Amino acid sequence: MLYLESVFIGALRIIGFCLIIFVVKTIVSAKKQSQFGFDYLIPRLVTFLSVIIITGFLLTQLNAYDSFVLLTIIWVFMLLIFLNLNKKSPLKTQLKIIKTRSLIYIVKTIENRQPLINFKKIKKKRAALQTSKNPKQKLSTTHIYWQIGIGFFMGILGFFSRLYFYRFDRYALSDIWYKDLSRMKYLSDQVWFFHSGSMTGEFLLINLYGTLTGLSDSIALESFGLIEVAILALVIFWFCYRSFNRSFFPALSSSLFFIFFYMFLPINIDLSTMHKSVFLALIIGLPAILFIHSPKILKGKISTYFRWMIYIFTATFLINLFVAIYVLFPIVLLSFLLRYKDVYIRKSFYAYSISAVFIFLMHYIASIVLGQDFLNFIASNIYAYNTYTYAPQLAVPIDQLLLIYGYLACSLTALVLPFAVKNIKKWSLILILLIQLDLLLLAAIYKVDFIDLDLLNQALTVFIPIMAGIFFYFINLFFETIMKPKREFIAVKLLLSLSIIGMVLFSLYDDTIAKIPFRKEVKNEQVLAAYDKIENDLLPYSYGVVNDEQTKVISMGNHFFLTYNYFFSEYLNQDLEYFKNKENLIYLRNNPDIIPPKSILVFDYKDRENSIQIEKALQTLKQRGRNIRIFYKNSLVSVYEIINEPKQSHVRELLF
Known part of the structure; x- marks a missing residue:
């Protein structure tokens, strides 16, 4: 990249x-x-x-x-x-107190040679965490x-x-x-x-x-x-x-499913x-x-x-x-x-x-x-x-995959219902998430007309991992009920989750990648890299770019834009007229349209027929004494810089 x-x-x-x-x-x-x-x-x-x-x-x-x-x-x-701020107190008084407090804090930290942010003080907040009214929520x-x-x-x-x-x-x-x-x-x-x-x-x-x-x-x-x-x-x-219920294992599983299990998610890979x-x-x-x-x-x-x-x-x-x-x-x-x-x-x-x-x-x-x-x-x-x-x-094919998820979502909904009936406050969120997932999957399976399937698949890419989290939450509850551990082995669960993900990816990676019949457009990547270098190195509106009409939108609000047709037919005449009258300030004042940007950057695509025309135009400008250098070069894309005014476009040249 x-x-x-x-x-x-x-x-x-x-x-x-x-x-x-x-x-x-x-x-x-x-x-x-x-x-x-x-x-x-x-x-x-x-x-x-x-x-x-x-x-x-x-x-x-x-x-x-x-x-x-x-x-x-x-x-x-x-x-x-x-x-x-307190709405009932005078604003000026409050700001004065805040100013004094902040200055004292900064001076004390400097005098004591302590960092401005002392992370050791976080440990002192442990007592505050243990004041929760609900013992189950103590952290x-x-x-x-x-x-x-x-x-x-x-x-x-x-x-x-x-x-x-x-x-x-x-x-x-x-x-x-x-x-x-x-x-x-x-x-x-x-x-x-x-x-x-x-x-x-x-x-x-x-x-x-x-x-x-x-x-x-x-x-x-x-x-x-x-x-x-x-x-x-x-x-x-x-x-x-x-x-x-602040359980790490299902949360980990859900997030990792979203990150890595793209072979089980209806995500648009390209x-x-x-x-x-x-x-x-x-x-x-x-x-x-x-x-x-x-x-x-x-x-x-x-x-x-x-x-x-x-x-x-x-x-x-x-x-x-x-x-x-x-x-x-x-x-x-x-x-x-x-x-x-x-x-x-x-x-x-x-x-x-x-x-x-x-x-x-x-x-x-x-x-x-x-x-x-x-x-x-x-x-x-x-x-x-x-x-x-x-x-x-x-x-597996997307229709079969959605059907499998549909059965799993319905099964989990049926499993949660008795718990929700017994304690709706505790289980309402999980029940509602599953009902919503049931509805989304039904819409995807039966291709409901009034719901866009592409946007629906994007939403399912997020909600399917959440369903996986619910599934692992019940597994976690089952083992906790049987084993009744005295503490949560977070490191073990993290290692277990990563190991499972690693094994699945290792077993399916080659087959998954082999199914993807395309790769990135190398030329597009090189064009973006060239524009990135241009916009980082040059001062806005001190230069113009010669490129396809479609790329004009990149120039909006940043630099001047010239089409290839204009460059081949009009720019050479403009260049000749400008340098002929460069010292005639009255003429330039009366004809500002002939003044070119300080630099002109010409995109040359090696697979285009106009590459020969570009070479001829640049050769003509060189014969007139113009300074032309390669600004960016790669296998498919080159960018030539025509320097009309030296040290007037590049930020580094202006600063140093």
């Missing part, structure tokens, strides 16, 4: 950004922490993502969207959360360390497992890729509504990811799918861990590295499902819970309508019907209803203002016209 360095840099910078947030929170926050591990991290991740998406949506409606403006607002929002520091370690390990495995599939990638520079890139670019033009095929929330986060990490839009779009899978693997682990709004929506949606049944994870009063659930559901709608309607709504409705007496579940149902009304009303008003067909837009976002399911890697 030629642009692997940029992909890793993006991931590392995101981690660095999270560490900065942690440092800021430690310094300015005076609030005692009552949640630890992922019980603290994931709810805040979900709420922050929700606020980012909703804020971005509102900014575009005010024609004020800019990624830096959005980042500033998010920083202010996080600071306000960390400061935990040791070691348990939390295991939770954090395994969770992050799942995220790393998820990242590298999908990185491997770049060898089969067909997404880069495909028609879908160009369409998605244009969606990202349109955000800068304050365009949010009515892009058929998907909602805009995911593209907002990709745009922000590129800005935050310093990646070009092209690489951010190409690599964001890795970030989604890494976070989703972590979220699946935590979701199952909390849903299955687009496995592509970003998926279904996955991003479930990164928010799965914790939302857990918040419905375990509302105490979202700290605060009922009114605070209600407000946050509105934000979370609204963000899910803005990311993917399919997940919001076909995945979340049945779960919210079933929860309401089974436990309508629970005030938190009623609040979550009302929150979902308010979010749905808000989203549909906003889009209906926009359809009237912009003259768009509202129903066609909704239909285009429930059906995936630009995606398909192609899974040659499956161990």
Whole structure:
């Protein structure tokens, strides 16, 4: 992978950004922490993502969207959360106290020669963890360390497992890729509504990811799918861990199933590295499902819970309508019907209803203002016209595989029912998950017309591993009932899970890979690598690029673009006229169109007929005395740089 360095840099910078947030929170926050591990991290991740998406949506409606403006607002929002200001006290007095406290903290750590973040102090919080009212919920520091370690390990495995599939990638520079890139670019033009095929929330986060990490839009779009899978693997682990009575084995099994068992999942193998709004929506949606049944994870009063659930559901709608309607709504409705007496579940149902009304009303008003067909837009976002399911890697045909999962889901549902009848509060979440999975699998098996099968398969790629987690949860309960262990052997279970996964992969790997009849487009990879080098090395709008008309979207908002036809027919004349009158400032002022960019980068594809024309044009320019050098060279793609103004385009040359 030629642009692997940029992909890793993006991931590392995101981690660095999270560490900065942690440092800021430690310094300015005076609030005692009552949640630890992922019980603290994931709810805040979900709420922050929700606020980012909703804020971005509102900014575009005010024609004020800019990624830096959005980042500033998010920083202010996080600071306000960390400061935990009291509405009843004067703001000036509180800020003065916070300033004094932060300065004292920093000075003391420097005087004592201690690190700003002292991880040894975490051990002192063990006593706080043991104050839980329910003895079954007491957690040791070691348990939390295991939770954090395994969770992050799942995220790393998820990242590298999908990185491997770049060898089969067909997404880069495909028609879908160009369409998605244009969606990202349109955000800068304050365009949010009515892009058929998907909602805009995911593209907002990709745009922000590129800005935050310093990646070009092209690489951010190409690599964001890795970030989604890494976070989703972590979220699946935590979701199952909390849903299955804080048991590590089923949570581990579920996350590992999602990461590695692609031969048993209806995943589109040639687009496995592509970003998926279904996955991003479930990164928010799965914790939302857990918040419905375990509302105490979202700290605060009922009114605070209600407000946050509105934000979370609204963000899910803005990311993917399919997940919001076909995945979340049945779960919210079933929860309401089974436990309508629970005030938190009623609040979550009302929150979902308010979010749905808000989203549909906003889009209906926009359809009237912009003259768009509202129903066609909704239909285009429930059906995936630009995606398909192609899974040659499956161990068994997809129809048989879905049928097997259908039988297993029905069997597990029948197994859970007696427990749920006896204790609905304890078993309602697992029962509802299984009922929802039954419905999704039935829709997939019988190919229901009003549900898009490709989007449904993406959702099943997440819910089938959760079903595997439920299956292993019952196995775990069975052995615990028989053996009655005094403590949980976490290391043994981790080793056992990895061993099982390793044996299955070892036995099926060769057959699975042999079934995949394609590999990545090498030329597309080289083109992306060339653009990555161009955008990293050169100053925006100091250069122009000569390439196919289709690649014009890459140039939007970044540099000038010239087609091959213009370069062959017009540019040579423009070059001659400019250098003839270069010293005549009055002429240039009156004829600004003849002034070329400081540098011109010409893409030369070795398998194209116009390669000879490019060589002739470059030879003509060399004869005129132009400085031409090879900027990028690979087996199928070369990029030549025509230097019109030396040391005016390259960032390094301008700085040093």
